[in-house]
Amino acid sequence: MRVSVICTGTELLKGTTVNTNLAVIGDALSCIGIVLSAAFNCGDDLEALKKALVTAAADSDIIITSGGLGPTKDDLTKTAICEVLGLKMHRDQSISANLAAYWQGKGRSSGLDEQLLQADVPENSEALNNIVGTAPGLWVSGRLDDRDIIVAALPGPPAELIPMLNNQVVPKIRALCSADTFTRSFMVAGAAELLVQQEIEPVVASEPLETAYCASVEGVRVFISGSDKKLVDEKYTTAKKLFGNKVLIDDLLSLPQDISRLLRQRGMTFGTAESCTGGMIGAALTDLPGSSDIFMGGIISYANEIKHHLLGVSQEILDSKGAVSRECAEAMVRGATRVLGTDTAVAVTGIAGPGGGTDLKPVGLVFIATKVNDQVLVTENHFKGDRAAVRKRTCAAALLQLRELLLEK
């Protein structure tokens, strides 16, 4: 079963809105063993939308669209579907009655005519119930170039799209297809893409399996796919074992989620002392709901005075070794657990650039200290890239280093 996606909306092309719908749809289909064939973004433009439908239809059995179902003049998805599939539009009396009741229930007298445009549906279509907004989704059956094609048209707002996708569209697609491809994935923390590939390829070689690798500052995500579920499971298990502790506990978790779980398992609390990252590590941890049981807080010690007064880094270290030094990082992490009253902490101090570098202490030099109970580990790191990259890599490396220490406990 080949499925592709068309996301409409000029705001996606202007960069005003990040397209999260595509990831939501891709993820939901992955869970039933389907990898999207392709995805298209087009503006609120009838010709562009028709062209995307024709292009997508050439390689798909099902096309899922998001957006363009509302009542305003830039909502063109239904018109495009009708024109491409040669279907007529008609007003659905049941949807129309619901919309009128809703609109009048809001005490509004004008604007109903435009609202009722949402009750116009292509022939051969089934309405999908919208539990959040007013625009129903549509499941349209048609033919193009002598092939059957289904278009599942969903509203653009994620709050409306997600329940409609999960509760109505995914079950319909699942019923249509025998799940003929299975995928499993896992994350190897702090590893290089090429080295991970070199380890894994011998394991899957000569088997009818596909592998893919996705690298980030946190590590490498590995995908193993095939039509034989038992074989996929078996090789996934073998491949995962190659990397021991480096594999994150749960296949779908991120590094901060993994750290949170390791801390929770050990009943430990966590705090931060951040210089060059200025709060990014704290922000990453508190991005997760319910983090208050393990994350107590942190000191953003950007100025040396804060390192000295709040974290207790001695003036002697600051004067003789400097703020970007192994000694300062260690004093910072010791200060953090003491001041914040936590079992564990990370401290980072470095030169994110573009200014502030010297021959001895170049841009990208970052000292990372981690402490778990009485054990302290300090590393000297040299990160490449611009300011944003150095800071992002520092966050990932600090959490990876904490993870190593936690796993020893």
Next chain:
Amino acid sequence: MRVSVICTGTELLKGTTVNTNLAVIGDALSCIGIVLSAAFNCGDDLEALKKALVTAAADSDIIITSGGLGPTKDDLTKTAICEVLGLKMHRDQSISANLAAYWQGKGRSSGLDEQLLQADVPENSEALNNIVGTAPGLWVSGRLDDRDIIVAALPGPPAELIPMLNNQVVPKIRALCSADTFTRSFMVAGAAELLVQQEIEPVVASEPLETAYCASVEGVRVFISGSDKKLVDEKYTTAKKLFGNKVLIDDLLSLPQDISRLLRQRGMTFGTAESCTGGMIGAALTDLPGSSDIFMGGIISYANEIKHHLLGVSQEILDSKGAVSRECAEAMVRGATRVLGTDTAVAVTGIAGPGGGTDLKPVGLVFIATKVNDQVLVTENHFKGDRAAVRKRTCAAALLQLRELLLEK
């Protein structure tokens, strides 16, 4: 100039990764007055990638690709470009030498052959310097169906793509556009899109000018474009004056940059006390190079113990009013300037959700306190949206509130 985008990577279709690159590219081009014609996502599959290139080329002068430039076998972008445009691949000796030096500098002996695949480039191409990773980008000139076409191939990791896009690709595209359209833009902080539009439209009405509005949590960015540079400049100046102090000082600056400049002008220092944002405000300020002259640091007071012990919020306030209260926010901001020794500070405490809300204190309730010298302002805010949205709106609102106080000084 018609520009389209192809983002490669099976992880984008599987939903493992949200495609933020498209928004970054769309936004960067919007700033030079170009709205993307279309965008495609395809997996790490040679045929799919070639088809996307052919489809995109039919309606584009320039195609920007992201991803598929690395050294592993699923990195196929260069091969696809060569096959579609009929170009030969050759090994670039200078890139090759750099890669070998880098690889050997890492003390690695094996795997160099595969690394050197990154030095293979299509003929008629210019390498784009990668300041973060090892894979260079490419600016490839070719012809397809008797038309000139340029493919700008960028690496997939955002940390590598963003500097290459902004520093190399956007200036090249800008130089290619005959400058027949002039655009000026400015940012109105903390304003609603519709109200800004209602003020500006009368000013530009009846003139041959185009306007666009781009809303974000920080405010509304206004674009005025036209072919008559003098007229664009004149109406830009008039329109800007309508909003007085609400216009950020410099047209291209972000809100944190504007705050930094206002602080610097006044010779004031700044610190933070963050609860529900967990370090995001500090991270936003320190994202800017050279922020150490105005930003001293902050206390991430996620746990009540930290609010009490480090910021001096009294136990009585915490017990009787709770951590999410006007009184706690005020005590936090007073604690922040005292403990951090700064002239100004912001403090935020609220319920980001999804859990932790009650009838009296629902999810989205955030108290923001700002202090400039002796003046303190505390506001009660109700932000809509999920956890990420509430946190993002809180950061923006805190900086906007500090800005208001700073402008009075």
